[in-house]
Amino acid sequence: MEHYKYIKAQDSEVYDALIGEEERERTGIELIPSENYVSLAVREAEGSVLTNKYAEGYPGRRYYGGQQYTDVVETLAIERAKQLFNCAYANVQPLGGAAANVAMYFALMEPGDTVLGMDLSHGGHLTHGHPTTSINKVFNFVRYKMKDVDTGEIDYEHLRQMALKHKPKIILAGFSAYSRELDYAKFVAIAKEVGAYTVADVAHIAGLIAAGALRNPFDDGFDVMTTTTHKTLRGPRGGMILVRESEDLAKRINKTVFPGVQGGPHMHIIAAKAVAFGEALHPRFKIYAVQVLKNAKAMEQVFKAHNIRLLGGGTDNHLLLADVYGSLGITGAEAEAVLDEVGITLNKNMIADEPRTALDPSGIRFGTPAMTTRGMGEGEAAALAELMIRTLNAKDDPVEKAKIKAQVQQLCEQFPVPPAFV
Numbered sequence: 001m002e003h004y005k006y007i008k009a010q011d012s013e014v015y016d017a018l019i020g021e022e023e024r025e026r027t028g029i030e031l032i033p034s035e036n037y038v039s040l041a042v043r044e045a046e047g048s049v050l051t052n053k054y055a056e057g058y059p060g061r062r063y064y065g066g067q068q069y070t071d072v073v074e075t076l077a078i079e080r081a082k083q084l085f086n087c088a089y090a091n092v093q094p095l096g097g098a099a100a101n102v103a104m105y106f107a108l109m110e111p112g113d114t115v116l117g118m119d120l121s122h123g124g125h126l127t128h129g130h131p132t133t134s135i136n137k138v139f140n141f142v143r144y145k146m147k148d149v150d151t152g153e154i155d156y157e158h159l160r161q162m163a164l165k166h167k168p169k170i171i172l173a174g175f176s177a178y179s180r181e182l183d184y185a186k187f188v189a190i191a192k193e194v195g196a197y198t199v200a201d202v203a204h205i206a207g208l209i210a211a212g213a214l215r216n217p218f219d220d221g222f223d224v225m226t227t228t229t230h231k232t233l234r235g236p237r238g239g240m241i242l243v244r245e246s247e248d249l250a251k252r253i254n255k256t257v258f259p260g261v262q263g264g265p266h267m268h269i270i271a272a273k274a275v276a277f278g279e280a281l282h283p284r285f286k287i288y289a290v291q292v293l294k295n296a297k298a299m300e301q302v303f304k305a306h307n308i309r310l311l312g313g314g315t316d317n318h319l320l321l322a323d324v325y326g327s328l329g330i331t332g333a334e335a336e337a338v339l340d341e342v343g344i345t346l347n348k349n350m351i352a353d354e355p356r357t358a359l360d361p362s363g364i365r366f367g368t369p370a371m372t373t374r375g376m377g378e379g380e381a382a383a384l385a386e387l388m389i390r391t392l393n394a395k396d397d398p399v400e401k402a403k404i405k406a407q408v409q410q411l412c413e414q415f416p417v418p419p420a421f422v
């Protein structure tokens with residue numbers, strides 16, 4: 001197959017960058033836990049003719065003409081999302097996870113209202129009210145933490161005390177760097193006591209929930225979920241808001257997404273969401289999700305065997321956080337750089353109660369969604385974990401690093417990207 005025929009003919013600079021990225025993805029291992037490889041079908045939809053179309057509004061209620069086909073793909077995306085997450089309403093128009101969260105906040109609250117969310121340094125996300133974000137100027141964010149950073153258990157009693165004290169409108173469960181399962185029923189019980197909405201930001205684990213590999217917060221009575229569609233859900237880059245049963249909340253969310261905070265939806269991306277959700281409904285997606293968890297466990301075991309401290313004591317999901325500074329004396333930034341040299345991509349990350357800085361923290365965060373999409377299993381996950389640790393111990397040894405890089409490439413050649421699922 002000839003790639004990018006037209007780009008090649010008219011724009012060599014962009015063409016070279018695209019080919020370079022293909023080569024990078026093909027010859028290296030992607031362990032950033034928020035990334036994945038979409039199928040060729042999803043990419044076809046993203047590159048489709050629907051990028052040409054304005055479609056403000058919702059299926060059957062649009063502001064412009066010519067919506068015969070936009071309505072088809074958006075309705076498919078909505079219906080498939082509802083089926084995947086067992087809920088009554090879905091808005092598939094948010095342009096990303098941050099946009100979904102902003103719309104959700106404005107739909108459920110008035111300016112000045114309070115959100116009780118997870119502390120960023122304990123695994124929460126920037127969009128959960130970090131002081132540097134604009135949304136922090138509009139709403140009041142208060143934070144809960146883990147009780148014990150070495151087991152990952154949330155301090156639910158502290159969470160309850162915070163809820164009683166601050167009377168939040170939203171209690172937010174969700175994270176971007178937390179490796180344990182949450183006790184959603186406890187969140188719901190506390191929210192009921194104080195009359196708060198329960199929202200789960202499941203951006204990282206949406207695919208695992210959709211496949212039934214992790215618990216669905218709606219089963220414990222959560223009101224709303226926000227998510228991205230490009231992480232474990234393995235769809236195009238974008239966002240989504242789901243509502244368990246309240247028609248009133250669903251209407252408020254629809255109005256807030258459009259015209260509240262967004263204009264024309266990206267219909268090519270919505271078509272790609274529909275395709276990805278179709279893939280996630282297939283039985284083989286369940287096998288994928290279960291394998292993601294098994295692969296993360298296999299990596300956990302290797303890190304534990306080498307006595308490297310894992311935040312939360314290990315993992316119940318797709319990601320791990322290792323305190324490489326505390327365990328090996330190498331900083332997160334140094335670890336990220338040296339692993340990149342051998343073709344293993346992950347990110348430096350703060351650990352709970354970080355003693356260093358955000359730009360040069362103690363930890364690294366890594367996970368298994370992308371490597372599992374390539375078809376790798378527990379044997380490869382364990383082998384990769386061993387290669388990672390060898391690399392961290394060989395920071396200043398070019399010969400050893402060259403050997404490891406060759407082994408990484410050899411492994412990659414056996415598991416090609418991009419995947420075609422048909």
Ligand code: DSN
Nearest residue numbers: 033034097125176177
């Ligand atoms: N940037 C994403 C992550 O890596 O977790 C979250 O927005």
